[in-house]
Amino acid sequence: MTPGTRPIHGDTAHVFVGTVPLLFTGSITCQGVLEKGRGYVELTLPDADPEQRRLLERSTTYQWELHRDGRRLYSSPLLALHSTRRSGTGSLVVKGAPTSAPPGG
Template structure:
């Protein structure tokens, strides 16, 4: 998952968490809801995007 890194605190908050989940919507309708994921890595790409990596808990 790649998120814009407009807020530097967002990355720090994600690094402190142990698990996360995400939902995918299109036109207001829920298409997919992830299972709980264990955070394994966060990093910023050269263009400033925040990359979050995790695996099912």
């Protein structure tokens, strides 16, 4: 399963900012979006921990794995952070695109 225009729903996301692992649980969605002719993937996370949000907002690259019921649905490549924002429901939306930078950024 890969993110496209149809959303993928999970209950756990392991997000890696450099060597720092972040764990998000709850209602999580990823979906491919097209903006000004460029493709991105949006990861919508529950925004429960301000520390995790700040770490993501300050990062330049990140990776993540999406799980549902203990089964991995998707593992992203290294992504360059494009933007972060809050959704109308208060969730954290992280938008990124694949990068050619070496892992660990």
